[in-house]
Every structure is written in structure tokens, then in C-alpha cells.
Amino acid sequence: MKATAWMGRDSVKVIDVPDPTILSPRDAIVRISTTAICGSDMHLYHGYIPAMRKGDILGHEFMGEVVEVGPQVRNLRPGDRVVVPFPIACGHCISCQRGLYSVCENSNPNAGIAEKIMGHSPAGIFGYSHLLGGYAGGQAEYARVPFADVGPLKLPDEVPDEQAVMLADVFPTGYMGAEMCDIKPGQLVAVWGAGPVGLLAAASARLLGAERVFVIDRYPYRLRLAREHAGAETINYEESDVLDTLNELTAGRGPDACIDAVGLEGHHGNAAIYAYDRVKQGVRVETERPPALRQAILACRSGGVVSVVGAYGGFVDKFPMGAFMNRSLTMRTGQCHVQRYLRPLLERIQRGEIDPSFIVSHRMPLKDAAKGYKLFQKKQDECSKVLLTA
């Protein structure tokens, strides 16, 4: 089959590899109809996530048709159309049973390495480095899906691929980002990053009853999406001072909740600060560039919530612990527990409460994956989300 492989820093290539086979009785094989490129893939593309090997198949957002199931998969049949959640979760450990699927205790066969870096191991993730399991990803023609009796959601025909594939990651992730804010009526929420995750976090915050939502980024076309599709007010951090503007918008209180949907490759309007983190990250003294996280903490109302869905992999410098502690802030975070959001969010789509596919800007065949990566990386051609189709 054809699959998108990581070939080194800033390099992906569609190559020929063997078709996947069933390795465990709870596996299924899915023929992929639509898959997507994610901001998380950019962290791999740029080489900021450790433990990648040349030839690793990328992709964790995918859907398609079940073509084969292991003997213990009784809920699916060949021919079923499914979307597959990006965290791999067994469904039977204590974490899974409590709905914390992205910290499944069993799904990372390389848990030993992850423990050395993170203390305990999170779940395995499709196409997301050997640190998180060394699973072949879904930017390919086929994928092996472990624990297929737990993860994949069968889709009704009337929900098109374009909407359904959003359920693999970005919609649940944005939604969880908003849900962790514990939004009460009248509350104001600020979102850093107007990528797919930030846009869907903003839209979800509105769904969950936020009075006003502010979205911060520097790309006008992305900010436009935030205004037009997520009901947000926007701040271009290259044009105005973010903290001043937020104080003004909230009459000095600060947003009740702040969502970091930027992650470890944040950019900073101040060239000197940006250079500081860039250099430290470049020489791997600091693994992250966290300007958005720092700013979210400083901006947040005292007693408020900082919700972090942007991805981090290692260690952060100049973390404003003083502000965080003295002002009674709460931080909530995590890779999304996608499995627990699939059904409720599918229902929201079916009821017409939201169409998450508003973020999609590009569709291209799988063989053009390398081009898709470049477009998304460089934000060319107003690129906000790339779908690859079989």
C-alpha cells in the first residue's frame, strides 16, 4: 500500500509498504477513505518529538471502511464505515474505565521509554513516534486498528467524510479544551491559536455557553474563520498587545478561562523573546517554545482556569509559577480522551448545532501528502486544514 512516511526533519514522502495485518484478536483493518494533517504532525515534521525513525508512517486522524476484523471484534463488520480516535485505548484498564482514554495504561508497548521521560506512560497514539508506541499511522491506504472493539465509531451514511474525520481528533480536542474551562453563564473565554484546534475550541466554548470568546493569532485568514464560524472576537498579536487588549475587553478582570491551543511551537511577537526560546529549543536546552502558555497564565482572571490542549513534549522554561500560584489559578490539560466524546459530538453534528468542517481549506489525494505538509507548515494559500483522500 501507499503510506506517508517520515523521512527526517521537514521531509515526508509517500512510499510503498506492506499492507497491515491483524496482529491481535481485537484488531481491525480499515481501508482509509479520508485522513488529515494535524498541527501535531507539524511537531513531528519539525523534529521536536523525540524517538522518530526514518520510515515511520504518520497520521492519527483517519476514517474509512472496515475490511477485516479479529475474532474478538464483535461490534464491527467488514463494510462498516468508521472514524477512528487518535489515542489507542484498551477500554479495560482503570484509566479507560474512568474515561481517561488518552492515558490508557496498556496501549503503549514502549511505556518503558515514556516512563523515563514523563514519569508514567500515556496511551499509545497512531503515527506519533516510538515514545508513544511506534504504531503505524493513518496517512495511508490501510491501517491496523488495535482494540477495534473499543475505539472506532460506526458512522451514519448521511454524515460526510469531511465532517466525520473531524471526530478523530480536532473537534473532540477543541471541545475538551472548552469543557475543561467549566464554563458558567456570563463567562468570557480566550483562546490562543486559530488553528483547527483553537477554532473548534472557540466554537465549542460558544456551544457550552460562553458569553464572549476571544481568539488570538497572527494570521488574518484564520482569525477571519474564528469570527465567521466560531462567533469569536479576534486579536492579532502582531498588531496589538494581547494582555492590554484582553484587560480592556474584560474591564480589567481578565478572561475567566484561557485555552492554549498553540503548543510547543509557539511564536512570539517580540523578536527578542521569540529568539530566546527558539535558540534554547534549537540547542535542545528547552524542549518547548511556550509564549502562548505564559501569556495565557498572565492574562487569566484570578481564580480562573488555564486549559492546555496545545501539545507539549518535554520541559518548559520561564514558567510564570508566581502568577499561577499567587492568583489561585487552575490548570487542566491532556491529550484528548476522544473515545468519550465521539458519540455526543456526532449527535451535535447530526442535530446541526455545529459543522466542524468549516476549518477545512484543502483536499488532495494521498500521493500529494508532501505538498500538503508544506502548505500547512508555511500557511500558504490560506491553509487551515488539509484532508488527504484515497
Next chain:
Amino acid sequence: MNPIDGVLLPELDSPVRDPHLPRALGWLSLALGASAVAAPGPLARLTGIDDSPAAGTVIPALGARELGHGLGLVAGRRPSGWAWTRVAGDAMDLSLLGWAMTDRSGERRRRLALTTAVVAGITALDVLAALSAGRARRTRDRTIRIDMAVTVNRTPAEAYRYWRDMENLPRFMSHVEAIRTIDLRRSHWTVRGPAGRHVEWDAEIVDDQPNRSIAWRSLPGTPVPNAGRVRFVPAPGERGTEVRVQLGYVPPAGAVGRAVAKVFGEEPEQQVRDDLRRFKQVLETGDVVRSDSSPDGISVRQQVMQRPAQPLPNGFRR
């Protein structure tokens, strides 16, 4: 018989236990020391030095020393060290006795000679005890001991039942190739050894407490004496079972031993940790968890030399 067979298993459960001799000698020291301190007069008469004005101070002093040795041997952590202090004490006593003998005659000299003979006999015993305690300690020092635990979302009864069927163990113990049960207690183990060779031994279950604990040990004659115990303890907060494992094994000395030790794991701790992780996987998910780069599940070796995350070559079926 390899000496470790006698000491390994108790040692896993309780603080170090040594052969009995040093401790018996310790009690002897205590008895002698106490009588020397409490009643120096009769002891002086018995040994024939009751005519010396110094006896009243020397005998209690020796008694105090003896009490020290005795306490060390009976209560101390390293009996072999204390056994050697007794030998030193014996040497001192012998030279004092020799010195006392030079200016005595008759009945006193006879008593001194008898005392000297007794002390010389005790010295021989002390040397023996010190040597054997040292040997036990050296074997113990070679013993690789591992304590490790994992929490499994199953009842203690379910976890116990799976482990008690010894033939299940190779499913999660990566270096164990096969276990064949011989009868209810005994089993035959085949373990991957260096350079494709195999190490084999018979083991027996020595303690079996249904739903609570299992202890086993290799039978004498194996090149790698080993023993282990696993306990199944309900985890607080309704989180299943804490599976607590204690293992010990003694790689043989010398080059063969080093090779065996390596196969048993350059990082034995990591290997046991991975074994327990697989045990959890099998019990909770029904199988060892496999990814494309670790198709056989967790293994230390594989974590270092992973294949790329791609499907396995065509035709691969398990």
C-alpha cells in the same frame, strides 16, 4: 548442593539468615560474658587465676568484650564480621592464658591448661563459623534481587488463578520460552540463554496460598538457582489488585555466569517491570499489546532497536 538453595528463599521474605553456628557461638559469648561480669570470683577459681590481684579487673573486662561479640553475633546484620571479632578475642585469651601459665604450677597450672584447651577448641569453631558466614555472604552478594509491583484491574482471585497455572507464565515473561507442569507443585522451565542456547531447570511451588500468594524455587542442580514470590493484594480504592513480586537468582560465578546474567537482563529490573506490564496487558486486554515496531510486545531489546512504524513484511501472520 549449592549453598544458595538453602538460604535464598527465606532471605526473600525476612532479613538475612545465616547458618546457625555463628549465632550459637554468639549465645555462648553472651553467657560467658554475663557470668564474667556478674561473678568474676568463681570464674577466676575455675580457670586457676584466682591468686592474681589483677583477676578482679581483667575478668570483668574480658566479660564485657565477650558481651559485645555476643550481641553482634546474635543481633547484628553481618554475622561474618562479628564471627571474626570472636576469633580475635580468642587469640587474645590464648595469649593471656599462655602468659598466666608461665608463673604457675600444680593444680592452678592444670586448670589453666584445661582452660587453654577449651579456648583453643572454641577458637577452631569460631574460625569455621567466620569462614562459613563469609561464604554465605559472598553468595548472597551475587544474588540479584528484585522487588517490583504492578496494579491490575482484576480481582486477586483472577490474578492468582492466571499466575498459578505456571504454563501461562511464558506469555508474559519474555525470557521464559516454555514451562511444562510436572505435577501440582513441580514444573520444568526452559529459558532463553546466551547465543541461542537454553537454560533449563525444575522448579517447585513451596508455598501456595490461594488468591493471596505463590512462592516457588528452583530445585537443586540448576546453573541459575532462583526463587520468587508473588502476592496478590487488593488495591485500595477499588482499583483491582496490587501484584507484588519478589525475585532472586544467583548467576554462577565466572565467565559462564556473566553470560547468563546478561541474558537474564542487563537491566534485570527493567525486564521484570516489562514482564509485569505484559502480565497486566494480558489480564486486562486479553493479549500482549503489539505495535508495528514492537510486534512481539514490550521488550527491552526492542525498545532500543525498533523497526520503523510500518506494517510487517507481507505474509507475516501470527
